[in-house]
Amino acid sequence: QVQLVESGGGLVQAGGSLRLSCAASGRTFSNYVMGWFRQTPGKEREFVAWISRSGATTYYDVDSVKGRFTISRDNAKNTVYLQMNSLKPEDTAVYYCAAKSATLLVLTASSYDYWGQGTQVTVSS
Numbered sequence: 358q359v360q361l362v363e364s365g366g367g368l369v370q371a372g373g374s375l376r377l378s379c380a381a382s383g384r385t386f387s388n389y390v391m392g393w394f395r396q397t398p399g400k401e402r403e404f405v406a407w408i409s410r411s412g413a414t415t416y417y418d419v420d421s422v423k424g425r426f427t428i429s430r431d432n433a434k435n436t437v438y439l440q441m442n443s444l445k446p447e448d449t450a451v452y453y454c455a456a457k458s459a460t461l462l463v464l465t466a467s468s469y470d471y472w473g474q475g476t477q478v479t480v481s482s
Contacts (some may be wrong), residue, residue, distance in 0.1 A: 359384050359426055360382045360471075361473035362473055363469055363476040364379075364380070364476060365377040367477075367480075368479045373444050373480070374440070374441060376441070382438075387411070387432040388430045389470075390407060390408065390421075390463055391407070392456075392463060393407075393426075393437075393453070394455060395452045396448045396450055397449070405417070405426065405439070408427055408437060412429060415428050416464075425442050426439060438464050439454075448478060449479050449480050452476050453473055453475045454472070455469035456469065456471040460477065474477040
């Protein structure tokens with residue numbers, strides 16, 4: 358069992374930045390690939406970013422966030438981060454981190470084993 362707790366969300370103006378954190382506990386954090394997803398009311402949870410177990414490889418949803426968001430992890434602190442820059446109103450959503458015991462790229466929400474409770478990000482225009 359892995360417990361995930363997100364933090365760092367809030368209200369920010371367009372063009373601003375936020376850094377989300379996701380603290381993990383329970384199992385060996387470095388055994389899990391991690392993903393960030395986001396969800397708005399009435400829509401499915403959508404993929405944002407993925408990071409390999411070591412942190413050496415990352416992958417982003419190109420259309421929406423690449424070049425603005427950066428995923429990273431600190432395995433010594435059992436934490437994954439999402440640095441969000443140049444925020445836009447359309448980035449407004451609840452952001453979730455997720456963990457999967459795997460080695461490969463995982464893009465679909467249903468494939469992940471564990472989820473945090475989510476943190477709200479609101480970007481005002």
